[in-house]
Amino acid sequence: MASFVPRSPETLEDQRLYTQARLVEVECLDCLARVGVKKNSEHQTSVQWTAEAQAQCPDLVRRKAAADGARLVHARCPRLAASIEAAVADGRIQIGAEDGY
Amino acid sequence: MADPTTQTRTLDHGTQPERFARGWHCLGLARDFKDGKPHAVEAFGGKLVVWENTKGELGVLDGYCRHMGGDLTQGTVKGDEVGCPFHDWRWGADGRCKQIPYARRVPLRARTKAYETVIRNDSLLIWHDPEGSKADYDILPPELPDVSNREIYTDWIWNTVPIKGSHCRELIDNVVDMAHFYYVHFAFPTDFRNVFEDHTATQYMASKGRPDVAGGYGDADMFLKSEATYYGPAYMINWLEVDYKGFITEVILINCHIPTGPDSFLLQYGITVKKPEGLDDKTANFIGKKYADMFGDGFLQDVAIWENKAPVQNPLLCEEDGPVYQLRRWYEQFYVDVADIEPEMRARFEFEVDTTKANEFWQEEVADNLRRIEAEKEASVVEPVETSEGAS
Ligand code: FES
Numbered sequence: 322m323a324s325f326v327p328r329s330p331e332t333l334e335d336q337r338l339y340t341q342a343r344l345v346e347v348e349c350l351d352c353l354a355r356v357g358v359k360k361n362s363e364h365q366t367s368v369q370w371t372a373e374a375q376a377q378c379p380d381l382v383r384r385k386a387a388a389d390g391a392r393l394v395h396a397r398c399p400r401l402a403a404s405i406e407a408a409v410a411d412g413r414i415q416i417g418a419e420d421g422y
Numbered sequence: 423m424a425d426p427t428t429q430t431r432t433l434d435h436g437t438q439p440e441r442f443a444r445g446w447h448c449l450g451l452a453r454d455f456k457d458g459k460p461h462a463v464e465a466f467g468g469k470l471v472v473w474e475n476t477k478g479e480l481g482v483l484d485g486y487c488r489h490m491g492g493d494l495t496q497g498t499v500k501g502d503e504v505g506c507p508f509h510d511w512r513w514g515a516d517g518r519c520k521q522i523p524y525a526r527r528v529p530l531r532a533r534t535k536a537y538e539t540v541i542r543n544d545s546l547l548i549w550h551d552p553e554g555s556k557a558d559y560d561i562l563p564p565e566l567p568d569v570s571n572r573e574i575y576t577d578w579i580w581n582t583v584p585i586k587g588s589h590c591r592e593l594i595d596n597v598v599d600m601a602h603f604y605y606v607h608f609a610f611p612t613d614f615r616n617v618f619e620d621h622t623a624t625q626y627m628a629s630k631g632r633p634d635v636a637g638g639y640g641d642a643d644m645f646l647k648s649e650a651t652y653y654g655p656a657y658m659i660n661w662l663e664v665d666y667k668g669f670i671t672e673v674i675l676i677n678c679h680i681p682t683g684p685d686s687f688l689l690q691y692g693i694t695v696k697k698p699e700g701l702d703d704k705t706a707n708f709i710g711k712k713y714a715d716m717f718g719d720g721f722l723q724d725v726a727i728w729e730n731k732a733p734v735q736n737p738l739l740c741e742e743d744g745p746v747y748q749l750r751r752w753y754e755q756f757y758v759d760v761a762d763i764e765p766e767m768r769a770r771f772e773f774e775v776d777t778t779k780a781n782e783f784w785q786e787e788v789a790d791n792l793r794r795i796e797a798e799k800e801a802s803v804v805e806p807v808e809t810s811e812g813a814s
């Protein structure tokens with residue numbers, strides 16, 4: 322059963338635009354986990370994980386086990402962050418939308 | 423499809439869900455239900471009865487008696503059961519009718535809706551699921567170490583605010599809404615991050631108060647470090663570190679709510695302060711009260727917005743906005759059948775926003791405001807005859 326049903330079909334297009342458009346696949350140089358990355362500006366980054374990628378990143382797996390449902394430690398995986406920086410430096414990730422988003 | 427850049431944009435109000443979220447919901451501090459009387463709690467479009475049995479445990483049932491619909495919240499606690507005011511059927515916390523004083527037997531079918539309960543961080547939590555599943559104890563909010571120890575933490579200050587005319591998703595949206603902290607709560611966010619994963623959604627924020635407006639989250643001398651996680655749809659733990667002129671206080675803010683109807687909910691928030699070393703109880707409690715007032719005012723600032731805004735399924739974002747659509751996708755998992763939960767609703771999503779651009783602009787605006795305030799002060803000194811009506 323669906324909830325919060327949009328009335329306009331264009332809303333579905335908005336959902337796609339904001340959650341999927343411009344996501345560039347980046348592979349972690351260490352664990353090879355593949356995530357989607359979007360940058361709206363130099364210092365702003367969105368990272369979309371998948372269950373497979375999460376299971377592959379030793380950093381995330383270790384921290385999740387250590388937290389055991391309690392206060393979570395949410396810092397990004399430093400190796401993935403470095404891989405993303407490398408992708409940006411290579412020009413593989415476009416920064417910002419063309420139309421102001 | 424027509425070119426969206428030349429078209430007038432319309433708000434899609436959408437259709438609100440017909441159900442209430444699945445998950446743990448907090449009804450309030452457990453002690454407030456422990457006075458030997460049945461208590462009424464509006465929830466999930468109806469009313470619940472809450473009472474304490476002889477062992478000190480709390481029972482939660484649908485508020486209306488399955489016999490002839492009597493209001494159990496107006497009944498009487500009798501031993502372990504709650505007795506209905508209409509014909510005194512006695513209901514137990516397991517949902518079964520235990521006794522009908524005037525009848526030889528209790529019908530085997532005499533079962534009502536009972537909620538599974540847990541006491542967590544001094545609060546009463548109940549499991550709600552429109553599909554009627556067993557409670558999932560693995561996703562309970564975590565226990566806060568020492569929070570019940572009055573030597574270490576001040577007593578809770580617990581407040582409730584009924585909200586009418588808004589779906590509780592408006593409250594959830596705050597998790598990603600960086601810009602509103604400046605405009606609504608008068609604070610500069612200096613660092614802002616979100617992480618959504620499984621049943622949790624977190625906001626990290628560091629901010630300081632605006633010097634040009636009073637009544638927001640602190641003043642220019644106050645730095646806030648905040649880490650706030652929703653554990654499920656309705657219970658957030660907010661760990662706060664408040665740095666006031668170098669004096670650091672640890673504050674825990676519980677922000678939770680109970681949906682009461684399709685567009686109403688009861689907002690509840692509780693505050694406790696870790697007693698700073700070398701500070702007497704009176705001062706520690708005073709600090710607790712001060713922060714409770716500050717965050718209470720903060721919620722009222724949100725409420726003023728919610729009560730007047732339109733519901734919108736298709737928010738229009740700029741590049742500096744937070745991930746509203748991803749947050750709502752996460753939130754959706756609590757409203758669909760378990761079988762219909764999509765992997766991306768629970769997959770990890772990380773967001774870091776650059777606050778520099780927004781902050782440059784905001785700093786300038788604040789500086790302008792301060793100059794204007796200064797100029798007005800000077801003007802009023804020159805013309806003392808013209809007394810103004812308050813400083814607002
Ligand atoms: S309606 Fe409750 S006992 Fe009759």
Ligand SMILES: [Fe+2]
Pocket residue numbers: 596602606607720724
């Ligand atoms: Fe807010």
